Amino acid sequence: MFLSGSRKAVGVLVCVSWFACSPGVQVRRRARQPLAKNPKSGDDPTGPGAGRGAERYVNAMNPADGRTGGEWKLSPDEYREFAEQGYLLRRGQFTLEELEVLSAAVEAAAGRALADCERVGHAYELDGRRFVDLGHVTVQFEPAPNADAIKVIEPVHEFDPALERLILDERLVSPMRSLLGTERIALWTDKLNLKRPGVGTGFGWHQDSPYWVHACDDVDRLPNVMLVLDEATETNGCLRVIPGSHLRGCLPGSDDGTQLGGFYTDSRGFDAEFQKALAVPAGTLIFFDPHLVHGSRANESHMPRRALVLTYQPGGRPTLKSGRVCDV
Numbered sequence: 001m002f003l004s005g006s007r008k009a010v011g012v013l014v015c016v017s018w019f020a021c022s023p024g025v026q027v028r029r030r031a032r033q034p035l036a037k038n039p040k041s042g043d044d045p046t047g048p049g050a051g052r053g054a055e056r057y058v059n060a061m062n063p064a065d066g067r068t069g070g071e072w073k074l075s076p077d078e079y080r081e082f083a084e085q086g087y088l089l090r091r092g093q094f095t096l097e098e099l100e101v102l103s104a105a106v107e108a109a110a111g112r113a114l115a116d117c118e119r120v121g122h123a124y125e126l127d128g129r130r131f132v133d134l135g136h137v138t139v140q141f142e143p144a145p146n147a148d149a150i151k152v153i154e155p156v157h158e159f160d161p162a163l164e165r166l167i168l169d170e171r172l173v174s175p176m177r178s179l180l181g182t183e184r185i186a187l188w189t190d191k192l193n194l195k196r197p198g199v200g201t202g203f204g205w206h207q208d209s210p211y212w213v214h215a216c217d218d219v220d221r222l223p224n225v226m227l228v229l230d231e232a233t234e235t236n237g238c239l240r241v242i243p244g245s246h247l248r249g250c251l252p253g254s255d256d257g258t259q260l261g262g263f264y265t266d267s268r269g270f271d272a273e274f275q276k277a278l279a280v281p282a283g284t285l286i287f288f289d290p291h292l293v294h295g296s297r298a299n300e301s302h303m304p305r306r307a308l309v310l311t312y313q314p315g316g317r318p319t320l321k322s323g324r325v326c327d328v
């Protein structure tokens with residue numbers, strides 16, 4: 001999840017700006033795209049995404065076009081696990097060498113984003129946190145006293161070719177084809193979550209769907225995949241999930257009077273006692289449903305906890321922030 005500054009306003013139009021995808025990523029311009037209003041999740045319990053559960057995956061087991069998801073597609077057991085629990089782990093998907101390349105890429109991306117923030121960024125604050133918009137890219141910083149440390153960049157792939165290539169990686173894309181039930185899929189959004197040692201703050205319990213429900217006609221079909229770049233432990237702030245919480249669709253947001261409060265899931269809507277801390281080695285892929293309640297704690301260790309999160313959708317549809325179609 002991530003909040004764009006533009007999302008503060010209803011009906012703000014996205015200006016399509018610089019965007020470069022690697023060869024193979026098909027990009028088509030969509031001129032103007034109305035952006036989301038603040039969803040205040042759960043405003044409409046009968047709206048898109050409400051109360052739909054595992055059954056929405058059943059049909060996707062037999063893609064209408066009859067093609068398979070390739071070597072990396074989900075097995076029926078994995079598929080069932082995702083449908084029931086709302087998430088799925090695949091360990092050992094990336095080698096140490098690949099992780100080194102990607103780690104260098106995310107550091108380069110963070111350096112470029114930081115330089116751009118100082119040069120051309122549009123800065124604003126929400127609940128005392130600094131955000132900077134760079135065209136359609138939003139950079140979120142840690143709160144004081146670490147306000148010069150980047151927390152999230154969305155989208156991030158435009159800052160480095162290795163991150164652009166990752167969008168096309170079969171280890172991410174084939175399972176997504178299985179989940180979406182079609183060979184033709186597109187990127188919805190992608191972000192870099194940097195949780196610097198001793199500095200990185202956590203993410204409150206939330207679902208991603210309330211962020212997206214007003215920006216997309218089919219919020220049920222926006223599965224995420226997190227690529228864990230550094231070993232994730234309980235002390236450096238691994239991802240935490242509430243298994244099965246996705247089955248209830250969009251849950252009400254909390255109403256604590258803060259600007260961002262409505263984006264966090266009301267604690268009465270799920271039972272935090274059932275949380276699972278996903279302590280996993282670097283190179284693990286975590287697939288998770290857009291309705292899954294998830295979050296994480298601060299990084300209290302001396303080790304980084306960086307992760308890339310990519311979200312896909314059925315093909316031919318525009319990405320969340322640039323409004324361009326990025327078919328893979």
Ligand SMILES: O=C(O)CCC(=O)C(=O)O
Nearest residue numbers: 001193203239295296309
């Ligand atoms: O990186 C994390 O710990 C949490 C990520 C998350 O909640 C998100 O990106 O929606």
